[in-house]
Amino acid sequence: MSDLEVLDNTEQGDGGTQAAVETGVLYLGIDLGTSRTSVTASNGERVTLASYVGYPKDVVSRKLLKKDVLFGDEALQKRLSLNLFRPLAKGVLKFSEQTEEDYEGNVRAAKDLIREAIRLAKPRADELVYAVIGVPAEASINNREAIIEAARESVDSVMLCSEPFSVAYGLDMLDDVLVIDIGAGTTDLCRMHGTMPDESDQLTLDAAGDAVDARLEQELAACCPNAQFTRQMVKNIKERFGSVSERVDEAQVMLPVEGKPTQFDVTDAVRAACHTIVEPIVEGLGRLIATFDPEFQERLKDRVLLAGGGSQIQGLDKAIEAQMQRSLGSGRVIRIEEPMYGGANGALKVAHDMPAAYWESLR
Amino acid sequence: MFESIRRKKGAATRPAPARSEGGGEEKLLGRRARRLNLVNQAHLVRSIDQAVRAGLAGRLTEMDDEAIAEIARTTQAELLTLLKAGAQAVRGLSKEKFLEEAERDRRRILAERERASEDLQALLEQVDTRRREMLQAREELEAESRRSGDAQDEVLAQRIASLFEEEDGASDAAELRERVTDLLLGSVRTEREKVVKAQIAENRQSVENFERRITKLTRSLEVTEEELRRMAERKEVDPGVASVFRTVQGLNEDEDDLEAKTEMMATIFEANLVLQKGGGA
Ligand SMILES: Nc1ncnc2c1ncn2[C@@H]1O[C@H](COP(=O)(O)OP(=O)(O)OP(=O)(O)O)[C@@H](O)[C@H]1O
Ligand SMILES: [Mg+2]
Numbered sequence: 216m217s218d219l220e221v222l223d224n225t226e227q228g229d230g231g232t233q234a235a236v237e238t239g240v241l242y243l244g245i246d247l248g249t250s251r252t253s254v255t256a257s258n259g260e261r262v263t264l265a266s267y268v269g270y271p272k273d274v275v276s277r278k279l280l281k282k283d284v285l286f287g288d289e290a291l292q293k294r295l296s297l298n299l300f301r302p303l304a305k306g307v308l309k310f311s312e313q314t315e316e317d318y319e320g321n322v323r324a325a326k327d328l329i330r331e332a333i334r335l336a337k338p339r340a341d342e343l344v345y346a347v348i349g350v351p352a353e354a355s356i357n358n359r360e361a362i363i364e365a366a367r368e369s370v371d372s373v374m375l376c377s378e379p380f381s382v383a384y385g386l387d388m389l390d391d392v393l394v395i396d397i398g399a400g401t402t403d404l405c406r407m408h409g410t411m412p413d414e415s416d417q418l419t420l421d422a423a424g425d426a427v428d429a430r431l432e433q434e435l436a437a438c439c440p441n442a443q444f445t446r447q448m449v450k451n452i453k454e455r456f457g458s459v460s461e462r463v464d465e466a467q468v469m470l471p472v473e474g475k476p477t478q479f480d481v482t483d484a485v486r487a488a489c490h491t492i493v494e495p496i497v498e499g500l501g502r503l504i505a506t507f508d509p510e511f512q513e514r515l516k517d518r519v520l521l522a523g524g525g526s527q528i529q530g531l532d533k534a535i536e537a538q539m540q541r542s543l544g545s546g547r548v549i550r551i552e553e554p555m556y557g558g559a560n561g562a563l564k565v566a567h568d569m570p571a572a573y574w575e576s577l578r
Numbered sequence: 579m580f581e582s583i584r585r586k587k588g589a590a591t592r593p594a595p596a597r598s599e600g601g602g603e604e605k606l607l608g609r610r611a612r613r614l615n616l617v618n619q620a621h622l623v624r625s626i627d628q629a630v631r632a633g634l635a636g637r638l639t640e641m642d643d644e645a646i647a648e649i650a651r652t653t654q655a656e657l658l659t660l661l662k663a664g665a666q667a668v669r670g671l672s673k674e675k676f677l678e679e680a681e682r683d684r685r686r687i688l689a690e691r692e693r694a695s696e697d698l699q700a701l702l703e704q705v706d707t708r709r710r711e712m713l714q715a716r717e718e719l720e721a722e723s724r725r726s727g728d729a730q731d732e733v734l735a736q737r738i739a740s741l742f743e744e745e746d747g748a749s750d751a752a753e754l755r756e757r758v759t760d761l762l763l764g765s766v767r768t769e770r771e772k773v774v775k776a777q778i779a780e781n782r783q784s785v786e787n788f789e790r791r792i793t794k795l796t797r798s799l800e801v802t803e804e805e806l807r808r809m810a811e812r813k814e815v816d817p818g819v820a821s822v823f824r825t826v827q828g829l830n831e832d833e834d835d836l837e838a839k840t841e842m843m844a845t846i847f848e849a850n851l852v853l854q855k856g857g858g859a
Binding site: 239240241242256257258259260337338339340342345359360363374375376384387389390411565567568569570571573574576577 | 828
């Protein structure tokens with residue numbers, strides 16, 4: 216090494232923290248979804264895993280699985296020998312009707328899930344880890360406390376923000392924006408107008424991925440007589456062929472009939488099922504628009520963001536636009552670039568933009 | 579509190595890098611992340627030399643040039659070592675670098691083990707031969723001493739007999755002769771046994787030495803095995819990927835909607851303060 220690289224410390228004086236100069240700061244943006252958890256990090260890592268956590272049911276299972284805890288798709292696959300948790304599923308982290316034991320189990324699973332997500336982002340042992348976690352807009356206060364508690368074990372400082380907010384913030388669209396976040400269990404609609412959204416800016420619908428799956432199951436039963444399939448197969452078909460476009464490649468699938476693989480054309484069934492979420496979503500948008508300052512309603516209609524795993528249905532943006540045209544007079548929908556990472560990317564940006572003093576006072 | 583932060587930010591004079599549009603990660607991470615000053619080592623060395631000379635020359639007039647030069651040299655060496663150590667600690671190893679080094683370590687240890695086990699094999703063979711040689715030598719020695727011993731004894735006995743025969747007759751002389759013979763033979767045998775024992779002991783000594791070396795080699799082989807095992811474990815412990823940020827960043831002065839974003843950060847923080855610390859501060 217003929218040249219010594221000496222870090223320029225001059226611009227770090229205004230950051231307020233001297234310790235950080237030596238250690239380095241890893242920011243994490245985490246999207247804690249009910250079905251998927253995604254992380255993007257300021258070291259360039261990005262990971263996504265299904266929000267499932269499983270613990271071996273007994274000693275024999277533990278011996279066979281050779282692990283104390285399994286995550287994501289692996290946990291789902293081996294669910295028969297596991298106590299399976301979906302710790303972020305609706306209402307799971309709050310007390311409600313559950314037994315104390317279930318609650319404890321879910322909190323532990325949430326902790327393990329967050330720890331695993333952070334581990335996958337490969338933080339260095341000598342770095343400070345500051346994380347912003349985007350949580351579903353409607354997450355209850357109990358839920359939020361449980362998430363904080365779970366995250367504290369793995370990070371130096373943590374903040375929560377609403378997930379649709381982080382999606383919009385990540386795209387620098389802060390003013391007069393409507394965010395549609397289509398997940399598995401729920402579709403979250405959120406109206407943004409410069410400050411943090413509150414209760415009245417948010418709407419949660421059941422018209423989401425799972426609802427499409429349920430509908431597609433019915434459609435397939437009708438159009439593929441005697442064919443056998445599971446909900447997982449239905450979901451796979453949707454993710455492969457999902458579309459609401461009129462002009463689209465034919466969706467041909469092989470399904471067993473009395474054990475014999477048989478080919479079916481499911482194009483219309485898939486389109487019909489996928490289309491079922493368009494109307495409820497536009498109806499929800501309409502409600503958020505109607506209760507907004509009339510002067511800015513047109514602008515709001517013109518700035519609709521489409522995000523979430525469930526938004527990957529082909530032609531969905533155009534279909535929502537068309538429906539907005541019909542029922543609201545106008546509308547423009549912008550599909551975000553990485554639907555799976557939109558929330559995490561935005562949370563990462565929030566983490567980055569947060570002043571040092573804030574991070575420190577939460578440590 | 580937020581006021582003070584905002585004012586602080588306002589007062590800071592930061593370079594204003596060009597701002598690009600779009601929500602890409604590049605934009606997010608690229609901006610102020612990697613500001614490095616490169617200091618040329620030769621320049622650094624020269625500067626230290628000058629600084630030391632200037633500092634000492636003024637104060638210690640009685641010090642000769644040679645001593646000052648020596649101090650400058652040690653200072654340079656010390657400082658460079660410190661800087662290098664510091665620089666490494668700050669930068670850490672990249673993952674590739676780490677894996678590369680781990681691989682190199684592993685290969686070195688494997689080579690060591692290879693060498694050690696070859697040595698061990700050779701030693702074991704030598705010891706085997708030695709033991710066999712020793713046993714054989716012992717047998718031969720014993721047989722030889724028995725054979726030659728018997729013959730020698732006879733020669734000796736005859737010599738003594740002839741010595742006494744010259745005197746002729748006396749009956750107690752016969753008795754005396756017998757006793758002298760026994761005495762002599764006994765002492766000769768003891769001497770001979772001593773020699774055999776010494777030779778055997780010498781052989782045993784060399785075998786023991788071999789055995790000691792074997793124990794040592796075996797232990798060093800165990801150590802390399804242990805090292806290998808640890809290496810395998812170390813490989814699984816990912817050292818992680820370093821963040822592109824060394825410090826907390828915060829909003830840029832030239833950020834679009836700076837005021838709105840500052841406000842939003844404050845709102846998020848306040849909500850979290852209430853959530854996490856029950857609203858104190
Ligand atoms: N290519 C695809 N086409 C259509 N739908 C898809 C596709 N890929 C994934 N999905 C659906 O996206 C949904 C999951 O979306 P996402 O990962 O955003 O959920 P989440 O944020 O964890 O859930 P929630 O928002 O309910 O908490 C699932 O219903 C899945 O089937
Ligand atoms: Mg989501």
